[in-house]
Amino acid sequence: MSAMTLAEKIVARASGRASVTPGEIVTARVDLAMIHDSGGPRRVGPILKRLGAPIWDPSRVALVIDHYLPADDPESAAIVDGARRYAAAEKLGHFFDGEGICHVVVPERGLLRPGMFVVGGDSHSPTGGAFGAYMFGVGATEMAGVLATGELWLEVPGTVRIEWTGRLAPGVSAKDIMLFLCGRLGMDGGRYQAVEYVGEAIRALPMQERMTLANMTAELGGQTGLVPPDAVTAAAVAAAGGDAGDWARWASDADAPVLEHHVFDASELSPQVAAPHSPANARSVAETIGRHVDIAYIGACTGAKLADLHMAADVLRGHRAAAGVTLLVAPASRHDQARAEADGTLAVLRAAGAELLPNACGICAGYGTARFGENVTAISTTARNFRGRMGADSSQVYLASPYTVAASAIEGRIADPRPHLSGASR
Amino acid sequence: MSGRAFVFGDDVDTDVLAPGRYMRLPIAELARHCLEALDPAFAAEVRPGDIVVGGRNFGLGSSREQAAEALKALGVAAVVARSFAGIFHRNAINLGLPVVACAEAGCIAAGDRLTLDLAAGTLVNATTGETLTFRPLAPVLMTLIADGGLVPHLEKRFRAPTTERSA
Numbered sequence: 011m012s013a014m015t016l017a018e019k020i021v022a023r024a025s026g027r028a029s030v031t032p033g034e035i036v037t038a039r040v041d042l043a044m045i046h047d048s049g050g051p052r053r054v055g056p057i058l059k060r061l062g063a064p065i066w067d068p069s070r071v072a073l074v075i076d077h078y079l080p081a082d083d084p085e086s087a088a089i090v091d092g093a094r095r096y097a098a099a100e101k102l103g104h105f106f107d108g109e110g111i112c113h114v115v116v117p118e119r120g121l122l123r124p125g126m127f128v129v130g131g132d133s134h135s136p137t138g139g140a141f142g143a144y145m146f147g148v149g150a151t152e153m154a155g156v157l158a159t160g161e162l163w164l165e166v167p168g169t170v171r172i173e174w175t176g177r178l179a180p181g182v183s184a185k186d187i188m189l190f191l192c193g194r195l196g197m198d199g200g201r202y203q204a205v206e207y208v209g210e211a212i213r214a215l216p217m218q219e220r221m222t223l224a225n226m227t228a229e230l231g232g233q234t235g236l237v238p239p240d241a242v243t244a245a246a247v248a249a250a251g252g253d254a255g256d257w258a259r260w261a262s263d264a265d266a267p268v269l270e271h272h273v274f275d276a277s278e279l280s281p282q283v284a285a286p287h288s289p290a291n292a293r294s295v296a297e298t299i300g301r302h303v304d305i306a307y308i309g310a311c312t313g314a315k316l317a318d319l320h321m322a323a324d325v326l327r328g329h330r331a332a333a334g335v336t337l338l339v340a341p342a343s344r345h346d347q348a349r350a351e352a353d354g355t356l357a358v359l360r361a362a363g364a365e366l367l368p369n370a371c372g373i374c375a376g377y378g379t380a381r382f383g384e385n386v387t388a389i390s391t392t393a394r395n396f397r398g399r400m401g402a403d404s405s406q407v408y409l410a411s412p413y414t415v416a417a418s419a420i421e422g423r424i425a426d427p428r429p430h431l432s433g434a435s436r
Numbered sequence: 437m438s439g440r441a442f443v444f445g446d447d448v449d450t451d452v453l454a455p456g457r458y459m460r461l462p463i464a465e466l467a468r469h470c471l472e473a474l475d476p477a478f479a480a481e482v483r484p485g486d487i488v489v490g491g492r493n494f495g496l497g498s499s500r501e502q503a504a505e506a507l508k509a510l511g512v513a514a515v516v517a518r519s520f521a522g523i524f525h526r527n528a529i530n531l532g533l534p535v536v537a538c539a540e541a542g543c544i545a546a547g548d549r550l551t552l553d554l555a556a557g558t559l560v561n562a563t564t565g566e567t568l569t570f571r572p573l574a575p576v577l578m579t580l581i582a583d584g585g586l587v588p589h590l591e592k593r594f595r596a597p598t599t600e601r602s603a
Contacts, residue, residue, distance in 0.1 A: 035574055048459065049500060057587055061594045078460070085460040133499040133523055149501030149527035155586045158594065163576065197447065198493040202522030231493065233522050288447065376456025396497060398473055399451040 013263035015169040016236050017204030020144040024127035032168035039161045042070050042121060044130040045153060046112050048077035051096035052089055053150035054157055065100055066160035072104035072121060073097050074112035077377055079370040110343025110369040113137035113225060113311040118345050120252030124239035124260040129156055134311055139224035140217060141247060142239030142260050167203040167233055168269040174211035176277035181428040183321060184219040185411035188226035189282035193292030200232025203269060207237050211276030217246035218317035225312050226393050229289045281427055284409040287397040295414060298424045305388040306419035308412055309340035310374035313391025316346040318412040323355045325416035325430045326362040332422030340367035373400050389418045437513045438551035439485035441544050444474055446491035453503035463502060463509050470506040484511030489544045491517060495524025504528040514552055516541050529577050532585030538570040
């Protein structure tokens with residue numbers, strides 16, 4: 011059999027073939043389907059009804075309510091209520107209501123394992139690639155097809171391999187890696203192929219940092235973003251109550267051909283900031299230092315997991331947000347918020363003046379009442395700064411790591427986090 | 437199919453196609469805000485059969501299929517772009533909205549009269565007299581488009597009379 015990449019091995023397994031070749035269209039069976047309240051029941055339900063099709067396997071469906079919380083208007087309340095009723099009526103195997111953002115909640119419950127083939131009804135679904143699962147986002151109609159049949163069509167992707175040698179410097183994180191890649195390769199740099207992250211710097215990342223990496227494969231334009239499973243993966247899956255199984259088999263063959271192979275030196279990477287209105291506008295922080303900010307936002311699956319809160323607290327410990335700066339923190343899951351409460355991280359953030367928001371997508375998805383107002387300038391740990399996404403069309407959003415957002419909150423302007431590190435989180 | 441070209445640039449994202457703040461509204465109302473951040477008159481001026489033309493990476497961003505559905509609701513017959521973001525491309529096909537990746541899309545101007553032949557892979561610009569070519573979609577995806585999208589396609593499978601299913 012010819013040599014295969016990690017992505018090809020998973021697709022071959024899911025499509026019941028001994029091997030697959032990039033470019034061919036296969037029918038792949040899905041191990042788990044993840045949906046949320048926005049693209050989920052309200053959109054897939056009517057389609058399944060029209061088809062007269064039951065869900066192919068409710069035990070393989072996870073529904074997470076994370077977009078329309080808090081449900082503070084009648085339309086949102088109706089959407090959330092409908093999702094709750096759907097979960098009960100369809101006897102879905104996994105239902106999480108107000109537990110946090112799907113990309114964080116599903117793996118924290120041990121539902122992702124190396125080698126799985128998973129679809130999610132959300133563009134940041136590549137987050138699951140951190141666990142060595144082939145996971146990607148689909149729209150609601152396609153999801154309805156998956157729920158009816160348990161399968162979908164897939165053009166077998168080639169692999170874009172991105173290698174990071176060396177080690178990240180203190181104050182530089184996975185978010186900086188991804189912003190740098192968006193700036194360097196563009197938002198179509200992933201070519202809607204499988205991106206594979208390898209190298210010493212990647213292996214050294216803890217699981218939640220790997221999640222940030224895989225998550226922003228969406229911004230890099232890859233279909234999925236895989237981190238080859240290793241002992242860190244196996245330990246994380248086990249800690250979440252899952253079974254990593256025979257994880258070592260899920261690796262690219264050494265001689266498997268790839269489309270592109272990029273190599274970067276992690277030790278040379280500086281904190282990155284993406285200027286409005288695209289992640290591809292990422293440059294070294296030095297180029298935007300001093301820009302006034304009104305809001306510092308630490309939120310979303312990309313930027314408010316426990317590891318992200320730790321980074322922010324490392325910088326904010328013993329400091330307060332500057333006068334006139336609103337510091338908002340929306341922990342990505344209830345579980346991570348509880349852990350941050352228990353280990354003192356939230357106390358540090360509160361002492362810095364942080365206002366806590368619900369464990370939901372919130373401002374990042376452009377939902378809810380906390381959206382940024384006219385002419386506001388914000389710096390955010392989230393993934394996307396498209397015009398008007400997080401607030402008024404006139405709002406300006408800069409993207410950065412939790413370290414950089416926290417340092418900018420203290421100074422009231424975009425700041426290099428490295429002089430602010432207390433070192434307490436490492 | 438043929439229609440007038442409505443031309444946009446690179447990186448038309450899903451937030452301008454289907455703005456988050458209108459996502460809780462029915463598709464017909466959401467569609468009135470489609471692309472308004474780039475062209476406030478678009479939804480009012482576009483007519484059934486017209487063709488949206490974009491640059492690189494059209495439809496990047498969210499998986500929200502309302503980005504494609506809103507165009508369809510406005511009667512847009514097809515999207516022609518230099519390249520597409522992957523999820524948008526899948527969504528459009530699954531909704532039966534033809535998507536044409538054409539490297540020369542940049543030479544189409546606003547208001548040009550275009551005629552598309554999806555199977556032949558040709559785009560005739562009646563305004564300039566040019567004919568552009570593109571690689572047609574794979575046959576299995578052309579079938580999805582011809583059926584009107586994934587749902588009508590699956591309806592044939594789930595709703596087919598027993599006699600047809602066994603045939």
